[in-house]
Amino acid sequence: MDTHPASPMNPLADAPARPAEAATPAPQRPTGRAERHPHTLTAPPLHRGSMVPRPWRGFWNSLGTALLLRLTGHRPPPAAPAEPWEQAARQRRAVFLALSLAITALGSVLFAHLQPAYDGAWAGRLQLALFTVLCFWVVTGFLTAAMGFRVLLRGDPHALDARRVQHQRLSPEVRTAIVMPICNEDVATVFAGLRATCESLAATGHARNFDVFVLSDTSDPQLAAAERAAWEELRCTLAANARQPQPELYYRLRRRRTQRKAGNVADFCRRWGRDYRYMVVLDADSVMSGDCLVALAKLMEAHPRAGIIQTATQAVGHVTLHARAQQFAARVAGRLFTLGMQYWQLGESHYFGHNAIIRVEPFMRHCALAPIRGRGGLSGGILSHDFVEAALMRRAGWHVWLAAGLVGSYEQQPPDLLAELQRDRRWCQGNLQNAQLVAEPGLHPVHRAMLLTGAMAYLSAPLWLAFIVLGTVLWLAGVPLVADWSVLPGGLVALWALTLCLLFMPRVLGVLAILLKGEQRQFGGTGGLVKSALLEAVLAVLQAPVRMLAHSLFVLVALTGVELDWKSPPREAAAVPWREALRKVAPMGLASLALALGVAAADTGALLWLLPVGLPLALAVPLVVLTSCTDLGRAARARRWLLIPEEAWSPRVLRRAGLHAAAASASGPQQTAPLAAP
Numbered sequence: 001m002d003t004h005p006a007s008p009m010n011p012l013a014d015a016p017a018r019p020a021e022a023a024t025p026a027p028q029r030p031t032g033r034a035e036r037h038p039h040t041l042t043a044p045p046l047h048r049g050s051m052v053p054r055p056w057r058g059f060w061n062s063l064g065t066a067l068l069l070r071l072t073g074h075r076p077p078p079a080a081p082a083e084p085w086e087q088a089a090r091q092r093r094a095v096f097l098a099l100s101l102a103i104t105a106l107g108s109v110l111f112a113h114l115q116p117a118y119d120g121a122w123a124g125r126l127q128l129a130l131f132t133v134l135c136f137w138v139v140t141g142f143l144t145a146a147m148g149f150r151v152l153l154r155g156d157p158h159a160l161d162a163r164r165v166q167h168q169r170l171s172p173e174v175r176t177a178i179v180m181p182i183c184n185e186d187v188a189t190v191f192a193g194l195r196a197t198c199e200s201l202a203a204t205g206h207a208r209n210f211d212v213f214v215l216s217d218t219s220d221p222q223l224a225a226a227e228r229a230a231w232e233e234l235r236c237t238l239a240a241n242a243r244q245p246q247p248e249l250y251y252r253l254r255r256r257r258t259q260r261k262a263g264n265v266a267d268f269c270r271r272w273g274r275d276y277r278y279m280v281v282l283d284a285d286s287v288m289s290g291d292c293l294v295a296l297a298k299l300m301e302a303h304p305r306a307g308i309i310q311t312a313t314q315a316v317g318h319v320t321l322h323a324r325a326q327q328f329a330a331r332v333a334g335r336l337f338t339l340g341m342q343y344w345q346l347g348e349s350h351y352f353g354h355n356a357i358i359r360v361e362p363f364m365r366h367c368a369l370a371p372i373r374g375r376g377g378l379s380g381g382i383l384s385h386d387f388v389e390a391a392l393m394r395r396a397g398w399h400v401w402l403a404a405g406l407v408g409s410y411e412q413q414p415p416d417l418l419a420e421l422q423r424d425r426r427w428c429q430g431n432l433q434n435a436q437l438v439a440e441p442g443l444h445p446v447h448r449a450m451l452l453t454g455a456m457a458y459l460s461a462p463l464w465l466a467f468i469v470l471g472t473v474l475w476l477a478g479v480p481l482v483a484d485w486s487v488l489p490g491g492l493v494a495l496w497a498l499t500l501c502l503l504f505m506p507r508v509l510g511v512l513a514i515l516l517k518g519e520q521r522q523f524g525g526t527g528g529l530v531k532s533a534l535l536e537a538v539l540a541v542l543q544a545p546v547r548m549l550a551h552s553l554f555v556l557v558a559l560t561g562v563e564l565d566w567k568s569p570p571r572e573a574a575a576v577p578w579r580e581a582l583r584k585v586a587p588m589g590l591a592s593l594a595l596a597l598g599v600a601a602a603d604t605g606a607l608l609w610l611l612p613v614g615l616p617l618a619l620a621v622p623l624v625v626l627t628s629c630t631d632l633g634r635a636a637r638a639r640r641w642l643l644i645p646e647e648a649w650s651p652r653v654l655r656r657a658g659l660h661a662a663a664a665s666a667s668g669p670q671q672t673a674p675l676a677a678p
Contacts, residue, residue: 042231043213043250049274051266053370062439085158089346092147093446096344099143103498104136110495111135123474130467137460138502145506147343148336151404152513156339158346160309160403165298175275176210176297176357178247180282181264182227183217183257188664190214191230193287196657198238198247201290207245209297211276214250215264217257224253261353262369262385273360283354285317285412289653292408296357299403307363307398308390310349310356311409312338316646316654318415319634320575322627325536326413326420328642332510332523332533338404347399348446353386355409359398363389366396372436376561377429384430387454388437391447410646410654416576416628417543418584421550428458428554461551468613507537522648524640532642542623545616549588576628578621585620592617 057065082090111131151159178197182190194214201207214231218224231251238246254264265281273279278300280293292311299309312335315327342349367389369382382388390400414420431454437443438451511533514520523529592614616623626632636642646654 043252044211044248044272044275046271047274049270049364051270051273051364051368053368055370056372056437057440058373059436059439062441065441066439083347085346088158089344089348092344092346096140096143096147100136100139103139103143103502104132107135107139107495107498108132110498114495123470127467127470127474130463130470134460134463134467135502137456138499141337142502142505144340144344145333145336145509146340148338148340149509149513151339151343152336153516156343159342159405160299160303160401162295162299162403162406165302166295168298168302170206170209170294170298170301172208173277174209174297174301175277176293177268177272177276177279177360178210178212178282178293179215179265179268179279180213180284180286181215181217181261182284183260184220184223185218185284187223187226187230189661190227190284191234192660192664193285193657194282195234195237195660196653197282197286197288197290197293198234198249199290199656200288200653201293202238202241202244202246204290204294205244206290206294206297207247210293211248211250213252213268213272215268216251216253217260217264218253219257227251227253259369259381260383262382262389266368269360269364273364276360278357279360279363280357281354283411286313286355287316287410287653287657288355289408289651292406295406295408296403299401300357300359303399303401305397305399306347306401307359307393307396308351308356308400310351310400310402311406312402312404313352313355313409313411314407314644314646315413316410316644317412319630319637320415320628321632321636321642322416322420322539323413324633324636324642325539325627328532328644329507329536329540330413331644332514332536333506334510335404336506336510336513338402342402342404345402345446347401348394348444349390349400349402350447350450351386351390351393351400353384355411362393362396362398366398367392372433377558378433378436378561382430382433384427384434384454387431387434387447387450391437391440391443391451394444394447395442408651408653415574417546417624418576418580418628421547424458424547424551425554425557428551429558431455431458432555432558458551458555461548462555464548465552468610472610504537507533519645522643522645524643524648528640528643535636535641539627541612542616542619543627545613546585546588546620546623548613549617574628575630576625578625581621581624585624588617589620 108128108131112128178201180190180194194212198207198212201210214227216224216227218227228251231249235249238249252268254267257263259266265279269279278297280288280296282288288311296309296311300306303309315323315330317323317327369385369388371381372379394400414423434451435455438448443451511529514523514529515526520526520529524532592610595610595614637647650658
């Protein structure tokens with residue numbers, strides 16, 4: 001097939017619309033909706049619409065405009081009467097902020113009371129300032145998890161509940177596009193998950209309400225050819241099932257790959273968005289059940305002011321020790337954070353960028369993303385588009401919900417720590433970039449806070465590093481960490497108790513919630529649950545210093561403008577070779593060893609201060625290699641350690657995805673990881 005962009009025989013190129021009969025023929029399907037979309041096309045006829053970005057004012061211009069409006073007495077137009085959920089959200093946020101400030105003040109007072117009176121006042125003030133900022137950051141996380149604990153046990157009357165719409169009828173006019181942007185991905189894994197999703201959707205009897213689009217930005221010609229072949233095979237496989245209607249499946253390969261995933265989705269909206277009321281955005285590793293997809297469409301119909309409804313995705317898939325620990329943490333403590341955010345955000349929530357349903361018309365009108373003006377790594381096209389799109393949707397008056405209780409939404413975790421850090425490199429630069437938009441006119445305060453929170457998720461790493469380094473320098477300078485050791489029975493113990501409670505209580509609450517709800521059998525029993533929680537906590541403590549140094553480096557690189565190499569994390573699980581771990585992680589261990597030797601030469605007592613950080617860094621290489629081993633992960637699974645409900649009893653859509661991935665791996669050269677537990 002001629003794939004040159006200028007060829008009139010290529011329907012996949014970015015070229016003006018052409019007659020249907022000029023398109024490359026696709027394999028004929030035995031059945032389908034020929035009256036709507038002829039099967040001679042890889043994509044439906046164009047129905048172009050407009051999606052024009054609104055330029056950003058910029059941080060300082062936005063602040064200046066806001067100050068000028070205030071000085072001139074300008075008042076915004078009166079807001080519409082608040083809905084019940086908005087009133088509840090304001091009360092919850094007031095309590096959340098008050099508690100956060102109170103606990104932070106308590107911790108800061110305890111720290112200041114223990115802190116020595118430095119001769120140089122700047123050192124004491126700087127250390128106290130760092131502690132206060134970091135304490136507030138940890139406190140907000142703890143309170144969010146505590147709110148999630150309350151919701152998990154008692155529910156939330158203001159949250160979206162799919163059970164309220166499960167018996168509603170979905171009209172045939174409710175057209176929804178399922179769009180999956182991909183770029184140089186493992187073909188077998190992508191289409192195995194997509195096939196399972198399509199089969200599950202067909203089983204609901206609502207397949208005629210959905211069309212599926214694979215939107216490829218793949219640059220490798222061989223991978224692009226494999227994608228096209230996999231699309232043709234899946235299209236024919238679905239059509240061969242004449243017993244029930246199947247969703248229509250389309251494929252498009254972009255030639256002008258602008259603005260990455262956000263640009264791919266926006267390009268779909270401009271070409272075909274006017275044909276659909278909603279769209280569900282998937283990632284390359286997403287798997288969703290048909291019931292979940294139908295419930296999302298019904299929820300949108302029941303809430304006509306909803307612009308985005310985000311599901312709480314559950315991490316599943318890989319068998320490495322690292323991935324299994326991460327998915328266990330997400331299932332136990334992570335869901336408390338998700339429910340907690342739902343509790344105080346309600347209809348002003350955020351968007352994860354995938355496994356969510358979007359109302360297409362307001363998305364096209366209000367959520368086009370202009371590039372950020374300027375130079376350096378924090379300018380140019382928006383990298384982390386999801387938080388920004390949620391903020392723009394709410395600015396336009398539409399609600400953004402997080403439906404944390406909706407099941408059937410899944411994604412894969414990175415298989416090892418290096419793959420996780422590769423993903424975090426991109427997220428770090430995108431979140432820091434988004435922080436520049438915090439002062440844009442009209443954004444809701446919650447979304448301003450979320451933009452700052454996204455940046456703080458990575459800025460906290462260099463702040464922790466600065467706090468540790470400053471404490472070490474002061475120790476070496478002869479300043480004791482505690483001014484009066486007589487306060488040990490009181491102040492220091494209280495400070496340590498507060499710190500440990502804030503850091504580890506979310507995990508304790510997660511385990512307690514499982515026990516109170518009687519779900520421990522799904523996690524390997526009470527003993528297995530407790531042992532799994534302890535193992536995950538130990539791994540988290542050992543990996544935390546590695547993440548801290550890596551994130552600090554990512555922040556430095558982003559601020560200095562080094563070009564970002566955009567790569568998706570690997571979708572297959574394979575043990576990290578020792579050579580690669582040495583090349584990427586050994587510098588951390590060597591640096592910590594050199595620092596430890598220097599500190600020991602000055603004062604061996606200071607090593608105690610550095611031990612919680614230095615020891616994990618010294619063990620970083622074997623830690624990365626061992627936690628990437630599939631054998632260790634399978635051994636833990638056999639002993640029912642780090643078990644999650646999706647492994648104890650895997651949902652049908654995940655079992656089907658795993659079977660399809662295994663079959664594709666057996667018939668092709670690529671080795672892929674199963675998406676479901678064996």
